[in-house]
Amino acid sequence: MEMYKKTIFTLQIAENVIKVISQCSIEQVSFELISAATNISVSTIIDNFESLNNLIAFCLTLSFDSLARNLSIDVEKIPYKMNSIEAFWITLVEFNTIYSYKGRLIAAYLKAPASYPLVNVKYCLAKSINYKFEKTDHILKQYNGDIRFIAFAYLFQMASKVSIDIPNSIEKYGQDFVSDFYNKHIAEGLIRFTKLPIS
Numbered sequence: 668m669e670m671y672k673k674t675i676f677t678l679q680i681a682e683n684v685i686k687v688i689s690q691c692s693i694e695q696v697s698f699e700l701i702s703a704a705t706n707i708s709v710s711t712i713i714d715n716f717e718s719l720n721n722l723i724a725f726c727l728t729l730s731f732d733s734l735a736r737n738l739s740i741d742v743e744k745i746p747y748k749m750n751s752i753e754a755f756w757i758t759l760v761e762f763n764t765i766y767s768y769k770g771r772l773i774a775a776y777l778k779a780p781a782s783y784p785l786v787n788v789k790y791c792l793a794k795s796i797n798y799k800f801e802k803t804d805h806i807l808k809q810y811n812g813d814i815r816f817i818a819f820a821y822l823f824q825m826a827s828k829v830s831i832d833i834p835n836s837i838e839k840y841g842q843d844f845v846s847d848f849y850n851k852h853i854a855e856g857l858i859r860f861t862k863l864p865i866s
Contacts, residue, residue, distance in 0.1 A: 735795050737766075805857075
């Protein structure tokens with residue numbers, strides 16, 4: 668995606684497109700729908716991105732970059748949050764609350780990646796995810812690669828679901844509520860991924 672420069676204009680288009688995709692679905696997105704939502708002509712969008720796949724890939728890359736940046740900032744500035752997997756879960760819920768449109772786009776991609784243009788997701792996130800899991804007291808600490816990524820995808824999708832089903836859950840109920848929710852509804856599913864026959 669380096670050929671599509673992150674200019675103010677392309678970023679503005681992408682931010683609007685992220686909202687459009689997260690509110691409908693990848694199947695419904697078209698240049699016409701994007702044009703109507705952004706008030707930018709179809710020809711101008713094509714001039715900047717050439718194809719719909721390029722534009723969607725650009726939006727995905729921006730969204731994953733935001734998530735990787737968010738996880739890295741958390742790693743650097745709030746190391747005490749690394750003490751447990753619940754803290755990682757809370758970080759993902761917070762991301763989905765603050766960046767709801769990007770969170771929905773990422774969750775949709777993780778649920779059905781074949782529907783979207785190819786984006787090197789693992790490269791974008793591997794460093795942050797691995798650092799997170801290595802600092803937890805969870806069994807995932809001893810795993811790497813595909814198991815960690817599948818576990819992350821599950822956690823992220825569940826965090827996105829909570830932020831949609833229980834909006835502003837952290838602000839409304841506090842981190843204890845989100846941590847309890849993890850222990851009651853998420854933890855068991857996470858353990859299942861460590862038993863998958865993936866090397």
